[in-house]
Amino acid sequence: MLMPPFAIRRPLALALAAALAAVAAGCAVGPDYQRPAPPPGVDLPAFKESDLWKPAAPALAADGQEWWQAFGDADLNALVAQANAANQSLQQAAAQYRQAQALMQGAQAAFYPTVGLGAQAGRARSISSGLGNSHAWSLQAAWEPDLWGGVRRRVEAAESSAQASAADLAAARLAVQAAVVNTYLQLRLLDLQKDLYARTIEGYEKSLAMSQAQYRAGVVTRSDVALARSTLSSAQAQAVDLALARRQMEHALAVLTGQTPAAFALPPAPLQARLPATPPGLPSQLLERRPDIAAAERRVAAANASIGVAQAAYFPHLTLSGSGGYQGSGFSHWFNMPGRVWALGAALAGTLFDGGARNAQVAQAQAGFDAAAAGYRQVVLNAFQEVEDNLAALGELERERAAQDEAARSAHESLQVLLAQYRAGTAPYTAVITAQSLALTADRAALQLQGRQFAASVALVKALGGGWNAGQLPAPGSAATTVSSSSSSTSNE
Numbered sequence: 001m002l003m004p005p006f007a008i009r010r011p012l013a014l015a016l017a018a019a020l021a022a023v024a025a026g027c028a029v030g031p032d033y034q035r036p037a038p039p040p041g042v043d044l045p046a047f048k049e050s051d052l053w054k055p056a057a058p059a060l061a062a063d064g065q066e067w068w069q070a071f072g073d074a075d076l077n078a079l080v081a082q083a084n085a086a087n088q089s090l091q092q093a094a095a096q097y098r099q100a101q102a103l104m105q106g107a108q109a110a111f112y113p114t115v116g117l118g119a120q121a122g123r124a125r126s127i128s129s130g131l132g133n134s135h136a137w138s139l140q141a142a143w144e145p146d147l148w149g150g151v152r153r154r155v156e157a158a159e160s161s162a163q164a165s166a167a168d169l170a171a172a173r174l175a176v177q178a179a180v181v182n183t184y185l186q187l188r189l190l191d192l193q194k195d196l197y198a199r200t201i202e203g204y205e206k207s208l209a210m211s212q213a214q215y216r217a218g219v220v221t222r223s224d225v226a227l228a229r230s231t232l233s234s235a236q237a238q239a240v241d242l243a244l245a246r247r248q249m250e251h252a253l254a255v256l257t258g259q260t261p262a263a264f265a266l267p268p269a270p271l272q273a274r275l276p277a278t279p280p281g282l283p284s285q286l287l288e289r290r291p292d293i294a295a296a297e298r299r300v301a302a303a304n305a306s307i308g309v310a311q312a313a314y315f316p317h318l319t320l321s322g323s324g325g326y327q328g329s330g331f332s333h334w335f336n337m338p339g340r341v342w343a344l345g346a347a348l349a350g351t352l353f354d355g356g357a358r359n360a361q362v363a364q365a366q367a368g369f370d371a372a373a374a375g376y377r378q379v380v381l382n383a384f385q386e387v388e389d390n391l392a393a394l395g396e397l398e399r400e401r402a403a404q405d406e407a408a409r410s411a412h413e414s415l416q417v418l419l420a421q422y423r424a425g426t427a428p429y430t431a432v433i434t435a436q437s438l439a440l441t442a443d444r445a446a447l448q449l450q451g452r453q454f455a456a457s458v459a460l461v462k463a464l465g466g467g468w469n470a471g472q473l474p475a476p477g478s479a480a481t482t483v484s485s486s487s488s489s490t491s492n493e
Contacts, residue, residue, distance in 0.1 A: 028149020029315070030308020033156075033301050036373040038380050044283050047384075049391035067466050068181050070276035075269070076184050079257055083180045084173065086258025093172040100158075100165035107158040110151045113143035118325075138325030138341070145320070150312025157305035159476040160298045167295035170468050174291060178462040180256050185454040187249040188271040190242055193447050197239040200440050204232040207419075207436070211429060224429040231433055235440070275457055281464060283384065289465030290383050294473060296376040303369040310365040313358045316350030386463035393456040401449045408442035415439045 068080050084090070119137040146152055208228040214220045254264030287293055324342035351358070415435040421427035 028152045028308055029311040030149070030153050031304060033304045035297060036300055036376055038287060039377050039384075041384070042284050042287065042380070047283055047388055047391055049388045049395065067461050068177060071181065071185070071273040072276075073184075073273040075266070076181060076273060079184055079253060080177055080180050082257040082259075083176050087176045087256060088258060090169075090173055090176055093169040097162070097165040097169045100162040104155070104158040104162040107151075107155045110144075110154065111146065113141050116140045134327075136325065136327040138323050138327075140321070140323040142319060142321040145318055147318060148312045148315045150309055150315075153305045153308030153312065156476075157302040157309065160302035160305060163473050163476070164295045164298035164302065166474055167291040167298060167470075170291035170472065171295060174462055174466045174468065176256060177466065178458050180253065182455055182458045183249055183252050183256065185271075185273055185458070186451055187246060187253065187266065188269070188273065189447055189451040189454070190246040190249060191268045192271055193444060194239065194242050194246065194268070196440075196443050196447065197235060197242060200436075200443075201232065201235050201239065204228070204235055204436070207432065208232055210423070219425060220429060227429055227433050231436060273454070275453055283387075286383055286387065286464070287380065288470040289468060290463075291465065291468050293376070293379055293383055294470045296372070296379040298473075300369065300372040300376050303365070303372040307362065307365040307369060310358070310361040313351075313361065316348050319347045319349075321345050321347070383463065387460065390456045390460035390463055394453065394460065397449060397453045397456060401446070401453065404442065404446045404449050408439070408446050411435065411439040411442040 066077075066080070069077055117137070117139055119135075121135045123134075208225070211220060211224045211228040215222060215225050250264065250266055251261040253266060254261045257264065281289070287297075322342070322344045324340070327341050415432075415438075418427050418432050418435045422429060422432050
């Protein structure tokens with residue numbers, strides 16, 4: 001027999017009061033999150049290799065540019081814009097972020113009761129009452145109060161995972177942008193090398209013609225002509241290899257911008273980009289500037305919350321339920337008092353023995369936290385290595401480039417002298433061949449060094465987060481579905 005509302009038994013009232021009090025108190029089992037201590041050296045006043053870097057004003061912060069615009073190349077800016085919009089790796093990362101947000105919203109739904117509606121109708125014949133109809137409808141609700149904070153910890157873990165996924169999206173975007181910038185710059189440097197070989201081949205053809213003329217005049221031997229022809233053919237073969245490398249770079253740019261190689265073409269053009277001045281900042285800023293570090297730290301927070309979820313399984317679960325509706329033999333009496341039915345109830349359930357399963361789950365969660373914390377510290381260490389490596393590279397490559405430029409000038413000076421001596425018959429052709437080879441090698445090495453400087457500059461910007469900062473992460477519980485593609489300014493605190 002159902003009891004009237006005013007006669008709810010004392011145990012149910014006490015259980016409801018206890019549940020509401022526990023929820024209001026906000027208690028939750030498991031450790032509260034504290035960010036793991038980073039490896040030593042984060043609080044140092046400067047990077048180890050910063051003395052090799054030439055300080056410069058933070059131009060990106062001054063005029064609000066995206067980081068790649070500091071290279072000053074309009075074609076490059078357009079390619080990065082295409083990659084931001086159409087790169088499939090970014091589309092995949094964005095979908096994974098939306099998936100993480102959906103999981104977070106699913107976890108938040110556990111805070112609220114579930115409500116259901118049911119209805120049924122039937123027609124039956126009996127000996128005593130004959131043919132008759134029966135109808136019933138009911139509205140049911142059930143709610144499990146979060147007495148021990150298990151739901152809160154589960155939501156906390158889902159929110160941290162969603163933030164980590166947002167940081168993953170930012171890291172993927174930065175990686176694609178850096179790949180586009182670096183590939184484009186290397187392609188333009190290949191254009192310069194192709195121009196170098198075109199000029200070199202033209203000079204070799206003149207040398208071959210000169211040696212042939214001197215051979216016909218009986219001034220030199222046939223071996224001089226053979227050496228000239230061999231040198232020319234070797235340069236032509238190397239030019240073909242450069243053409244292949246450029247095609248492959250062009251294909252890579254097509255895929256990065258979400259296109260097939262057949263639908264993409266980038267005509268040869270002079271190198272317009274310049275080496276930007278990028279302020280390195282302080283070591284401690286790296287913890288906030290790098291999206292991969294932020295993602296690793298958020299995964300530590302999620303692992304910490306999972307410990308509370310596992311520990312909540314030790315405690316019993318209280319479920320409060322209620323239902324109300326109608327049950328009768330016809331539609332005409334649906335809302336009459338005799339046909340109304342309702343029920344209130346509470347259920348308390350807990351596990352007394354599980355063979356150590358809950359202990360294993362807690363131990364697994366704690367080990368997961370330790371692994372995530374160690375992974376976070378390793379990401380920090382790798383980030384510091386990348387910054388130090390590229391700071392050192394930029395400093396040393398600048399000195400190496402100056403020495404290589406001087407070597408190229410000297411090689412060309414020597415070549416001009418030897419060509420004049422060969423025309424006068426005072427120098428052997430082998431000396432000319434050696435000088436030509438040295439000049440070509442020196443010029444190509446200078447262009448390759450320029451490429452390494454650009455690559456190190458791009459890598460340094462990427463290692464410093466590309467202007468991104470942890471403040472761009474969505475707030476806990478946020479339903480935002482996008483993350484800013486780049487920072488409008490570069491922090492230089």
